[in-house]
Amino acid sequence: MTDDHGMTSRAYELDRAHVFHSWSAQETLDPMVIAGARGSRVVDSAGAAYLDFSSQLVFTNLGHGHPRIVQAIKDQAELLCTVAPQHAVAPRSEAAHLIASLAPDGLNRVFFTNGGADANEHAVRMARLHTGRPKVMSAYRSYHGGTYTAINMTGDARRWPSDTGTAGVVRFFGPFLYRSEFHASDEAEECVRALAHLRRTIEAEGPATIAAIILETVPGTAGIMPPPDGYLPGVRELCDRYGIMLVLDEVMSGFGRAGEWLALDRYSVRPDLITFAKGVNSGYVPLGGVIISDAIAATFAHTPYPGGLTYSGHPLATAAAVATINTMSDEGTVAAAARLGRAVLGPGLRALASSHAVIGDVRGVGAFWAVELVADRATREPLPVASTLEIVAECRRLGLLVFTSANRIHVVPPCNLSDEDAAIGLSVLDRALARVGTVAS
Numbered sequence: 001m002t003d004d005h006g007m008t009s010r011a012y013e014l015d016r017a018h019v020f021h022s023w024s025a026q027e028t029l030d031p032m033v034i035a036g037a038r039g040s041r042v043v044d045s046a047g048a049a050y051l052d053f054s055s056q057l058v059f060t061n062l063g064h065g066h067p068r069i070v071q072a073i074k075d076q077a078e079l080l081c082t083v084a085p086q087h088a089v090a091p092r093s094e095a096a097h098l099i100a101s102l103a104p105d106g107l108n109r110v111f112f113t114n115g116g117a118d119a120n121e122h123a124v125r126m127a128r129l130h131t132g133r134p135k136v137m138s139a140y141r142s143y144h145g146g147t148y149t150a151i152n153m154t155g156d157a158r159r160w161p162s163d164t165g166t167a168g169v170v171r172f173f174g175p176f177l178y179r180s181e182f183h184a185s186d187e188a189e190e191c192v193r194a195l196a197h198l199r200r201t202i203e204a205e206g207p208a209t210i211a212a213i214i215l216e217t218v219p220g221t222a223g224i225m226p227p228p229d230g231y232l233p234g235v236r237e238l239c240d241r242y243g244i245m246l247v248l249d250e251v252m253s254g255f256g257r258a259g260e261w262l263a264l265d266r267y268s269v270r271p272d273l274i275t276f277a278k279g280v281n282s283g284y285v286p287l288g289g290v291i292i293s294d295a296i297a298a299t300f301a302h303t304p305y306p307g308g309l310t311y312s313g314h315p316l317a318t319a320a321a322v323a324t325i326n327t328m329s330d331e332g333t334v335a336a337a338a339r340l341g342r343a344v345l346g347p348g349l350r351a352l353a354s355s356h357a358v359i360g361d362v363r364g365v366g367a368f369w370a371v372e373l374v375a376d377r378a379t380r381e382p383l384p385v386a387s388t389l390e391i392v393a394e395c396r397r398l399g400l401l402v403f404t405s406a407n408r409i410h411v412v413p414p415c416n417l418s419d420e421d422a423a424i425g426l427s428v429l430d431r432a433l434a435r436v437g438t439v440a441s
Contacts, residue, residue, distance in 0.1 A: 008033050008045035023158070037064030040414050040421050042401065050396070053413045053425045054403035058220065058252050059283030061367075062324060062333065063414035069284050072323035076315050085112075085312040092313035095321040099280070099291060102261045102325075104270040109292040111305075112313035116251030116277035117145025119288040120214065122307055123273045124149055126292065127212035127245040129306075130299045135205065137198075137213045137244075139174035141222040144214065144249055156222055172201045174215065176225045178361045178372065179380065187228040195234040207242035212273075217263040220252035221405050224363060224370035224412075232269040245272040245296070251288065252368075255279030256328055256415040259338030259366030266365070272296060279415075281320035286311075328415075337366040337415035344419055345369050345411060348426040356433045358383060369411040371429075382407035387436070394432035400425055 011033050021029055033045040040063050041049045055061065062069065076091055083089050096110040111126075113119045124136050138144065143156055173181040175194040182193035202210060213235060219225045232248075239246045248271040253263035257279055260266050264274070273296065277288030311317075328334060341364060349369055353359040360374035373383035373391070385406060392404045403410040413425065 008035070011045070039063045039065070040417055048399070050399050050401045051413075051421060051425050051428070052401050053411055053429075054401045055367075055412050055414055056283065057278075058257070058368075058403060058410070058412045059278035061256050061279035061415045062282045062327060063416060066282065066324075066327065068327045069282060069320050069323045072319045073284065073316055076319035080315050082311075083315055085308060085310070089313070089315050089318075091315050091319040091322055095313070095318035095325075098322060098325045099276070099289070103274060103291045104264070106270065106295075107274065107291045107293050109294075109297040111290045111292060112318070113277075113288040113290070113309055114286045114311055114314075115145075115288040116249075116275060117147040117288075118309065119251065119275035119277055119290050120144045120247075120249060121147055121149045123247045123275050123290045124212055124214065125307055126273060126290065126296055126299075126305070127247060130296045131211045131243065131245060133209055133211035134168045135170055135210045136168060137170045137172060137201070137205075137210060139215060139219070140171050141174060141176060141219055141225065142216055142249075143219075143221040144216075145251075170201065170205050170210070172198050174219070174225075175228050175231050176223070177228070178363070188230075191228040191231045191234065194231060195238070198235065199238055202238060202242060202244070207244065210242065210244050212245040212247050213239060214247040214249060216249045216251075216253065217267070218253040218258050218365065218368065220368075220410075223372070223405070223408060224368055224410060226258075226363065226365050227267070229267075232264070232267040236269050236271075239272075247271060247273045247275065249275050251275055251277045252279075255324070256334045256337045257366055257368050257412070259334065259341055259368075261334055263365075279324075281317060281324045284320045284324075285314065285317035287314070287317035287321055331416065333415050340415070340417060340419075340422065341366040341369065344422045345426075348422065349411065352426065352430055352433065355430070358433060364411070367413055367415045367417065371409045371411065373407045373409065391432050391436045394436045395428055398428045398431060400428040400432075402429070 015031060034042050035045045036043045040052055042052050043049050099110050100108050111122060175190045177184060177187055177190045180190055182190060184190035184193055236246055248264050250262050254276045272293045274291040281287050349362045349371060353362050357377055358373050359371055360377055360380055361372040363370055373388055375381045375383050388404060388407050392402055395402050403412050
């Protein structure tokens with residue numbers, strides 16, 4: 001395992017000796033050494049290229065090495081690499097202006113964080129301080145981050161080892177027709193019953209104890225489940241009725257991923273707080289944040305907000321955000337992502353479903369799709385994780401990187417993916433499903 005400069009072997013050996021990896025049993029890992037990346041492809045240390053249908057962890061919305069973002073980081077580094085957050089600095093100010101301009105009317109302030117988890121932490125802190133209430137409500141099928149409050153708000157099973165039961169979180173079931181908790185027969189019925197369930201949960205918990213409801217606008221890691229029409233406006237109405245703040249988590253679904261600047265634009269809903277990260281600067285430098293309504297910002301007009309981060313609004317990160325947003329605007333990336341989902345990925349994945357019985361459901365928007373794998377279409381029994389991982393491994397052997405979660409493959413390529421690369425990726429997925437699907441059966 002060497003290259004001309006001996007760097008590959010050293011990178012791998014030092015990784016295994018010293019790097020502690022996320023969400024992993026450390027002794028089981030055999031990480032790929034990535035040597036470079038450009039556009040929709042990454043290159044490993046042996047020179048093999050892989051089409052990146054994962055956007056890494058769903059953040060390279062403009063692909064790898066986009067020259068405008070890279071140049072913006074270089075230019076800012078030569079001018080001013082870093083500065084404490086109490087000072088004003090041009091890239092942070094401009095990024096805040098651009099981000100606020102993409103939000104609904106009445107959300108004009110941006111608090112910058114280092115990523116999505118701490119954005120959700122601070123959004124909930126703001127809601128609790130603004131309302132004077134202790135509880136936050138979140139959905140079971142959700143993921144909001146790995147820090148203390150964020151992991152306790154998370155609904156999926158990764159929460160369990162860290163769940164102390166003391167974080168003031170109440171959970172409920174959101175709408176998901178394919179695995180309905182409400183015995184619904186169509187999306188409209190699922191919506192009505194999910195809202196009734198949420199209303200009853202609020203009433204049973206005591207509305208006056210609930211500061212916020214936090215929802216991923218389109219749940220990501222939990223399964224890419226676009227909510228039915230009317231659900232998010234219905235949640236907004238319940239929040240207004242009971243004085244609860246609505247927090248929409250756009251960490252994964254925002255900045256073009258769902259075929260809109262913000263996924264909430266699909267649903268005509270105005271939250272009180274919006275969290276973001278990942279695609280805001282294509283992940284080139286860590287950045288997240290909270291977009292704050294005027295009413296909540298006013299709470300802290302003369303009373304200090306009790307929170308902050310050393311690197312809040314880091315100049316290199318916000319310069320990358322400015323370049324990303326301006327590039328997406330100039331290149332029409334948001335409309336391109338919407339068309340990619342509507343005309344290419346959606347039809348292509350549904351065609352695969354007609355050919356492979358292992359696919360139970362296909363769903364998504366923009367550059368944000370999930371393929372749910374099942375052992376039995378009639379019972380919807382999930383495909384065992386081991387079989388799903390075999391398909392993922394076969395995709396990699398054939399030169400395709402995909403994002404996987406439980407029994408799902410998530411097709412989440414860069415938002416500016418070409419139709420030609422989309423066709424290549426779908427073809428590889430077809431071949432992997434055909435080979436491993438047969439083995440699994």
